[in-house]
Amino acid sequence: KTPVVLEIVMVEENFILNEVVINPKDNPANEIIRNAIKNKKENSAKTARYTADFYSRGIFRVKNLPKTILGQKLDFFDEVIDSTRSGILYLSETVSKVTFQKPDKMKEEILASKVSGNDNGFSFNDASSANFDFYENYLEFDTNVVSPIADNAFNYYKYQFEGSFFTENRQQINKIKIIPRRETEPVMSGYIYIVDDTYAIYAVDVSFTGKQIQNPALNTLTLKQNFSYNSTSRIWAKNTQTLDFDAGMLGVNISGRFTYVFSNFAFPEKFEKKTFTAEVIRFEENANKKDDVFWNTIRPVPLTSEETTDYIKKDALQEKKKSKVYLDSIDAKKNKFRLMDVLNGYSYSNSYKKWSINYNGPLLNTSFNTVQGYNTSIGLSYFKRNEDK
Structure with a gap:
């Protein structure tokens, strides 16, 4: 950017002390x-x-x-x-x-x-x-x-x-x-x-x-x-x-x-x-x-x-x-698939295009009750982000 020269003129501030009669019982500030x-x-x-x-x-x-x-x-x-x-x-x-x-x-x-x-x-x-x-x-x-x-x-x-x-x-x-x-x-x-x-x-x-x-x-x-x-x-x-x-x-x-x-x-x-x-x-x-x-x-x-x-x-x-190169490099680390993800769950993101797919594995979605016994489920979801809206 082009440098800007700013000239400032300081205005002198003059304080005036009027004739003061010293009286400990009469403080003018009070x-x-x-x-x-x-x-x-x-x-x-x-x-x-x-x-x-x-x-x-x-x-x-x-x-x-x-x-x-x-x-x-x-x-x-x-x-x-x-x-x-x-x-x-x-x-x-x-x-x-x-x-x-x-x-x-x-x-x-x-x-x-x-x-x-x-x-x-x-x-x-x-x-x-x-x-x-x-x-x-x-x-x-x-x-x-x-x-x-x-x-x-x-x-x-x-x-x-x-x-x-x-x-x-x-x-x-x-x-x-x-x-x-x-x-x-x-x-x-x-x-x-x-x-x-x-x-x-x-x-x-x-x-x-x-x-x-x-x-x-x-x-x-x-x-x-x-x-x-x-x-x-x-x-x-x-x-x-x-x-x-x-x-x-x-x-x-x-x-x-x-x-x-x-x-x-x-x-x-x-x-x-x-x-x-x-x-x-x-x-x-x-x-x-x-x-x-x-x-x-x-x-x-x-x-x-x-x-x-x-x-x-x-x-x-x-x-x-915000660049594609940077976001792709971040995603490359986050998107690595591991064998245990089949049970735990897995997410795949495309941060540059602002979407992700999430798989919910059965391990974290398993419960037990005395009537039905063990229950398990899996799920799949898709998210798309728009910060402006």
């Missing part, structure tokens, strides 16, 4: 957080109902994968990892349209789905897994994690004011450091950015450990959110979110990232009665058949070089595994 808690019901209500376009990408990596675990050979991923037994285990993307109403009503239409190395696969990334709302008292993980602007947040956190800056619309943003009072509780560390006049959330950058949410496999999880301002509706709405994690158990070390982008928001005053039904997710026809032209046009976040390489590598591997 006052900002109190106002954020006081106004969170109003700010949350502004995004209580919306429709939006949604994009997500998920990636799982493994590093230094052991060859055996508890004496069992671990060779499932040998074709996709490198000589250091490291590499991408899973990479996928989703494009959808989302309709949402707080607290938990959601409808999602998957328009496109892509899984690296599987041209017939469906990604498991969806909008419901991206619904982390800091205006609620708790964020749902393995256990409920206390939001830094929960009603009782001061019982769990201390806060430190670290300055402020202005957006291009001249809105002042306050940067507040979040400090857990006790590290053993389900709490988070990091920063929350609060808009000065409305006390809405501008951004969040927090992390917590597996120990804090009672998940022994998880080392660290980092959650970042950014909100954009719509000058017409005067609403701050979440437009990007990333979820990074690293975990490990029994010598298997996995890390990953989920990237979510929301766009084209609409905030209706109400939805029709039949908007939300038992159908939560539906897939548009041929959602998993979109070509590279579609994906290169629609991605809001370009692929990294690592992700691009993985798609190329796994697409080539998939083509190899």
Whole structure:
């Protein structure tokens, strides 16, 4: 593919520290957080109902994968990892349209789905897994994690004011450091950015450990959110979110990232009665058949070089595994006939043409009862597969 030169201009972020009078009884961060808690019901209500376009990408990596675990050979991923037994285990993307109403009503239409190395696969990334709302008292993980602007947040956190800056619309943003009072509780560390006049959330950058949410496999999880301002509706709405994690158990070390982008928001005053039904997710026809032209046009976040390489590598591997030469060689081993197959049973497959014939031998189909004595049977069956249907 033709190399693409991407020029990025970094915008300088200036923090302003106003004149501060030191008073141990008057922490400016505490006052900002109190106002954020006081106004969170109003700010949350502004995004209580919306429709939006949604994009997500998920990636799982493994590093230094052991060859055996508890004496069992671990060779499932040998074709996709490198000589250091490291590499991408899973990479996928989703494009959808989302309709949402707080607290938990959601409808999602998957328009496109892509899984690296599987041209017939469906990604498991969806909008419901991206619904982390800091205006609620708790964020749902393995256990409920206390939001830094929960009603009782001061019982769990201390806060430190670290300055402020202005957006291009001249809105002042306050940067507040979040400090857990006790590290053993389900709490988070990091920063929350609060808009000065409305006390809405501008951004969040927090992390917590597996120990804090009672998940022994998880080392660290980092959650970042950014909100954009719509000058017409005067609403701050979440437009990007990333979820990074690293975990490990029994010598298997996995890390990953989920990237979510929301766009084209609409905030209706109400939805029709039949908007939300038992159908939560539906897939548009041929959602998993979109070509590279579609994906290169629609991605809001370009692929990294690592992700691009993985798609190329796994697409080539998939083509190899779909070839007649490869499938015939696999069948040649599986289709070998042995004398005991007359009694046990036998299967003959043509994987390239996707059919198989199965013979059920009498040995495994013999039974006994006191009325009829011994009973035995044999059988013959034919299967034809069509993954698309």
